[in-house]
Amino acid sequence: MPASETPSEYLCCLSKKLMKYPVRSKYGHHFERSAIEKFIQSNSFCPVTGNPLSESDIGPVNKTLQWKIKAWVNKNETEAQENSESSSEGAPQHFHCPLTKTVMQEPVVTKEGVSYERSAILKWLKEQDVCPVTCSPLSPSNLAPNAKLQEEIDDWLLFGGALPPSPSTAAKATCETSLPFSKMPTLNFQSSLYQGLPTSRGSGNPDRFKKRFAKEDLIACLDEAISCSALGRSRNSTSASSA
Numbered sequence: 001m002p003a004s005e006t007p008s009e010y011l012c013c014l015s016k017k018l019m020k021y022p023v024r025s026k027y028g029h030h031f032e033r034s035a036i037e038k039f040i041q042s043n044s045f046c047p048v049t050g051n052p053l054s055e056s057d058i059g060p061v062n063k064t065l066q067w068k069i070k071a072w073v074n075k076n077e078t079e080a081q082e083n084s085e086s087s088s089e090g091a092p093q094h095f096h097c098p099l100t101k102t103v104m105q106e107p108v109v110t111k112e113g114v115s116y117e118r119s120a121i122l123k124w125l126k127e128q129d130v131c132p133v134t135c136s137p138l139s140p141s142n143l144a145p146n147a148k149l150q151e152e153i154d155d156w157l158l159f160g161g162a163l164p165p166s167p168s169t170a171a172k173a174t175c176e177t178s179l180p181f182s183k184m185p186t187l188n189f190q191s192s193l194y195q196g197l198p199t200s201r202g203s204g205n206p207d208r209f210k211k212r213f214a215k216e217d218l219i220a221c222l223d224e225a226i227s228c229s230a231l232g233r234s235r236n237s238t239s240a241s242s243a
Contacts, residue, residue, distance in 0.1 A: 010069045014039060014047050018073070022065045026057040033061065095153050098133050099124060104153060109146040110138060118143070 012019050012032040021033040029048045031039075036058060039047055046053040095103045097117035106118040114133045116124075122140060124132060131138040 007072070009065075010072065012036075019069060020066075022062045022069070024059045024062055025053060026059075027051060027053075030062065030065065031058075033058075091156060092152075094149070095156065097121075103157075104149070107146040107149045107153065108143040109149070110134075111142055112136060115146050115149055116143075 006018055010018055012035055013029045014031050015035045019032045022030045023033045024030050025046060027046055027049050040055055091103045097104045097120055099120040100117050104117045107115045108118045109115045110131055112134055125140055
């Protein structure tokens, strides 16, 4: 299905779906050919105007409109594919689903250790009963959420395609060593990491990020406090010796 909103003139007046074989009634409305033919079999009026309508009042396929619809579909499918490829650029190989070739949003793993995008492998298993990678027998009941891989992908998405910094590294980088300990700013346990968390389904679950970073925030702040406290004692000791 194309990514952007479908122009209303490309939709069947009866089914409200994108038309493949648009035909025009004598009243000027376009319908999917199969939809209006089926409707006329049981009814003798136009579903839009209510005026009398028969098969002879329906024209041939509108080739011009059909061409416009096909061009629009192709354009949107191309853009969607380019966006998908762009979002996957630079991602570790094991983040990619073997079926979709894009970064997984909801990875599941088989008993053999092969991970897939959940929706993609379930669609595959509707027509096949084997693993597409190993060709071993596979059913939906053999799939389990890959929580570890989900967390790795969430981290990668959260940090813009880069590995997340460790709490100790972040604390060292933010410690204001140039200030006396007594003038250190109050520690803020509401990390800036919370700002701008992804909210779309495709970018992970923000609640999961917050739960995980709450613990890391606490560790980082404690590391920072200990480091700065030691620095303050060192400076006080130096001042006393000089006196």
